[in-house]
Amino acid sequence: MEVFQTVSSLQAVLTNLSGSVGFVPTMGSLHQGHLSLIKKALEENTHLTISIFVNPTQFEDPTDFEKYPRSLEKDLSMIATIAPKALVFTPAVSEIYRNKITAGFYSFNGLDKRMEGNSRQGHFQGVAAVVERLFSIVNPDRAYFGEKDYQQLAIIRHIVVQKKLSLAIVSCPIVRDKSGLALSSRNARLSKHHLEQASLLFRSLKQARALYLDKDASTAQHHVNQLFSQAQEWTLDYFCICDEITLREIDNKKTENVRGFIAAQVGEIRLIDNLSFSLI
Incomplete structure (x- = not known):
C-alpha cells in the first residue's frame, strides 16, 4: 500500500499504470460500509485508488466540520488488511482547493432542492466541487458510492453526464448492523x-x-x-x-x-x- 499527500506524487504513479482504475472517495472514519465499496472496486478493476479527505466545503456549520471523526492511522490499517496494493490519497485542504476554499456553482436540475438540500444549504455544491476535483486528479474508470447517501449519488451521476466525464458510477447497497441501522x-x-x-x-x-x-x-x-x-x-x-x-x-x-x-x-x-x- 502506498500513501500520497500530493497530487503530483499520486499522478506520477497513476500515469504509469496499465489496466482499469477503480476509485473509492471517502472522508475517512472507515467502517464496513466503506470496506464493501473497496471490495467491490477490487473485484472490478486492475488497480484501486482510495481518497481520505474531510471536505470543508460540504459542511454548512464549521463546528460540524471540526467534530467530524478522524482516524487516519486506523483507516490506513483497515485498508492495508483488505487492499494491500491500494494507492491511498490523503491530501491537505490546500492541495485540493489551492488558495481559495470555495465550492463554485453547479446546476443540479432540481436534485438538490429537497430533502438534504433543504436542511444543509450549500452541501451539494461542496460535494460536487470535491468530487469533480478528485475525478480530475485520479481519472478513474469507475468510482464507487454507497446508496446510503442516495441523493448525493443521484447528484454525482448528474454531474458525470453534465460534465461529460468518461467514467462509470457504481452504486453499492447500504450496509447495516444487526439492528438494521445503516452504518455511518x-x-x-x-x-x-x-x-x-x-x-x-x-x-x-x-x-x-x-x-x-x-x-x-x-x-x-x-x-x-x-x-x-x-x-x-x-x-x-x-x-x-x-x-x-x-x-x-x-x-x-x-x-x-x-x-x-x-x-x-x-x-x-x-x-x-x-x-x-x-x-x-
Whole structure:
C-alpha cells in the first residue's frame, strides 16, 4: 500500500499504470460500509485508488466540520488488511482547493432542492466541487458510492453526464448492523442509549414500505409521523417517497422505481436512511 499527500506524487504513479482504475472517495472514519465499496472496486478493476479527505466545503456549520471523526492511522490499517496494493490519497485542504476554499456553482436540475438540500444549504455544491476535483486528479474508470447517501449519488451521476466525464458510477447497497441501522461515520458520536434506539429509522422505512405497497403513500406518511411523535428524544426532519431518478415526491398513485427517504435527529446527531419501495 502506498500513501500520497500530493497530487503530483499520486499522478506520477497513476500515469504509469496499465489496466482499469477503480476509485473509492471517502472522508475517512472507515467502517464496513466503506470496506464493501473497496471490495467491490477490487473485484472490478486492475488497480484501486482510495481518497481520505474531510471536505470543508460540504459542511454548512464549521463546528460540524471540526467534530467530524478522524482516524487516519486506523483507516490506513483497515485498508492495508483488505487492499494491500491500494494507492491511498490523503491530501491537505490546500492541495485540493489551492488558495481559495470555495465550492463554485453547479446546476443540479432540481436534485438538490429537497430533502438534504433543504436542511444543509450549500452541501451539494461542496460535494460536487470535491468530487469533480478528485475525478480530475485520479481519472478513474469507475468510482464507487454507497446508496446510503442516495441523493448525493443521484447528484454525482448528474454531474458525470453534465460534465461529460468518461467514467462509470457504481452504486453499492447500504450496509447495516444487526439492528438494521445503516452504518455511518456519525454513528460513532451516538451515545449507547441513542445507538440502541437508532434502528427506529430503518424500522420506520420497512413499515412505511409495507403500508405504501398495501395502501398508499399518505397512509405510509401518517404512520411514520405517528412513530416519531411517540419517540420523545427524536425529531423527524423529513420522510418522503420519491422517484429514484428525479427525487421528486410521488403522488398517492403507486409507481415503479420509488424509494423512501428519512432523516431524523437525536441529541446533536442527525441520521439519514433510505429504502427501495419499488413494486418489483
